[in-house]
Amino acid sequence: MKIHLVGVGGGHPDQITVQAVARLREVDVFLVADKGSSVGDLAEARAEILRRHVPGSPRVIQVPDPERDRRPSDYGTAVVDWHDARARAYEKVLLDLDPDVVVGFLVWGDPALYDSTIRVVERVRDFGTVDIDFDVTPGISSVSMLAAAHRLVLNRIGGPIVITTGRALLHDIGAGADNIVVMLDGKLTCRELVGTGTWDIHWGANLGTDDERLVSGPLDACIGEIERARADVKAEHGWVMDTYVLRTRV
Ligand SMILES: C[S@@+](CC[C@H](N)C(=O)[O-])C[C@H]1O[C@@H](n2cnc3c(N)ncnc32)[C@H](O)[C@@H]1O
Numbered sequence: 001m002k003i004h005l006v007g008v009g010g011g012h013p014d015q016i017t018v019q020a021v022a023r024l025r026e027v028d029v030f031l032v033a034d035k036g037s038s039v040g041d042l043a044e045a046r047a048e049i050l051r052r053h054v055p056g057s058p059r060v061i062q063v064p065d066p067e068r069d070r071r072p073s074d075y076g077t078a079v080v081d082w083h084d085a086r087a088r089a090y091e092k093v094l095l096d097l098d099p100d101v102v103v104g105f106l107v108w109g110d111p112a113l114y115d116s117t118i119r120v121v122e123r124v125r126d127f128g129t130v131d132i133d134f135d136v137t138p139g140i141s142s143v144s145m146l147a148a149a150h151r152l153v154l155n156r157i158g159g160p161i162v163i164t165t166g167r168a169l170l171h172d173i174g175a176g177a178d179n180i181v182v183m184l185d186g187k188l189t190c191r192e193l194v195g196t197g198t199w200d201i202h203w204g205a206n207l208g209t210d211d212e213r214l215v216s217g218p219l220d221a222c223i224g225e226i227e228r229a230r231a232d233v234k235a236e237h238g239w240v241m242d243t244y245v246l247r248t249r250v
Contacts, residue, residue: 003102005104005105008020008049009109009208010145010209011207012209013048016049016053023104024104027054029097030060030105031090032105064089090124091124091129091130094132099131105117107139109139110140111137112138118136142204149204159179162180163183164182165184165185169189170189180247181244188230190223193219193246200216200219202244203226203244206241
């Protein structure tokens, strides 16, 4: 069975590549994780991408997303278990499809960056029950959108950049990181660094959407505005997705 994993950017239907559109048009059946009503806007963004770029009414199958343990004693094992449960859910749907159909997954941003779809599809393939041949089409990631929105070069001249999560941020700083992209940070962990006087932040929420928010400047001075903007977006949509660059002032 042919499967296309297609990066579709961060939510705006204009932010998808010509190559990704060509791939989407080869697909007979789209599989979409059903994450419940709290992310209705995201489901709508996906639907709009299909309306805009794929002629006709392609078949879409919603696959209920398994519950994830949000307070695990062992984070790594909990994620592996969750991937496994997802893989079983997709396997069940794929087994019901004709092996000749082309299946597509719409992947938020770029499939190579903090997304489990590649791992989950590999896991289904490794179960050995479905004969899978998959490919990946890159998408514009939230990291690229953030950098463009703030007109930033992510690296300093010849220097490294660490891309990490809110969960790992303080550890990475302890290990010497001083130019960092932070994703998946529901707790706004950079608050822990307020008062040190050394960090600048370039923050963005719901990038690429009509409700994009941007704040940029010294962390100590900006944190209040970021907290207010985050709360506003969340109150309005029920969810907020934000990413930021944190770097020491030079
Ligand atoms: C599961 S990761 C997916 C990342 C995605 N594969 C990418 O390339 O951007 C989700 C995280 O990406 C970031 N993110 C995704 N879309 C975003 C957007 N439109 N605006 C701001 N941050 C976004 C947030 O940090 C969010 O917690």
